[in-house]
Amino acid sequence: DAKTTQPNSMESNEEEPVHLPCNHSTISGTDYIHWYRQLPSQGPEYVIHGLTSNVNNRMASLAIAEDRKSSTLILHRATLRDAAVYYCILRAVIQGAQKLVFGQGTRLTINP
Amino acid sequence: SAVISQKPSRDICQRGTSLTIQCQVDSQVTMMFWYRQQPGQSLTLIATANQGSEATYESGFVIDKFPISRPNLTFSTLTVSNMSPEDSSIYLCSVGQRDAKNIQYFGAGTRLSVL
Numbered sequence: 001d002a003k004t005t006q007p008n009s010m011e012s013n014e015e016e017p018v019h020l021p022c023n024h025s026t027i028s029g030t031d032y033i034h035w036y037r038q039l040p041s042q043g044p045e046y047v048i049h050g051l052t053s054n055v056n057n058r059m060a061s062l063a064i065a066e067d068r069k070s071s072t073l074i075l076h077r078a079t080l081r082d083a084a085v086y087y088c089i090l091r092a093v094i095q096g097a098q099k100l101v102f103g104q105g106t107r108l109t110i111n112p
Numbered sequence: 113s114a115v116i117s118q119k120p121s122r123d124i125c126q127r128g129t130s131l132t133i134q135c136q137v138d139s140q141v142t143m144m145f146w147y148r149q150q151p152g153q154s155l156t157l158i159a160t161a162n163q164g165s166e167a168t169y170e171s172g173f174v175i176d177k178f179p180i181s182r183p184n185l186t187f188s189t190l191t192v193s194n195m196s197p198e199d200s201s202i203y204l205c206s207v208g209q210r211d212a213k214n215i216q217y218f219g220a221g222t223r224l225s226v227l
Contacts, residue, residue, distance in 0.1 A: 104154050
């Protein structure tokens, strides 16, 4: 399975931008890069995904390196509600089935 | 998007008993999955629930321990059989469509404690 590597934890201040890095050096050409986050006591929720180009949506931006071996999730202005575990995941097609294989994620703490 | 309802939200069970967890979706979906999240850990995929056929299990998970049903495109159940304290985890249902986006939506999970 394609693997991702993320820092175990990060800390930021409220209303400041947050850059969450992810390394995925074994990514294949057809793997999409997905980000999910898990708020306390909830199931994961989709944040953003991309293939090659940078992506923006109302929640975040995704910057993908030109060689696709790394990516960065950008929260432009963090709030206390953004405190969560953020998972960088490669969508893998394994034995014909599309799967999301979760790594350990980055626990993001937001300081008021 | 999809709204997922999981029942029960939590339960405390005795060793050796079984618990069936239900997952109901508000719309028809092609893919349904069951995950386990052990305390302080990330999510591990148990199986893909296939409508009208046997579920596809991941390495380390077997049908006798985690039987799964999926009678239609909006409903699935996961049973945790012959439970032991090591089965204490959060069990999550997830759904998605078989398309290029492969966005998955998750239920809030069932928090299971086995005594």
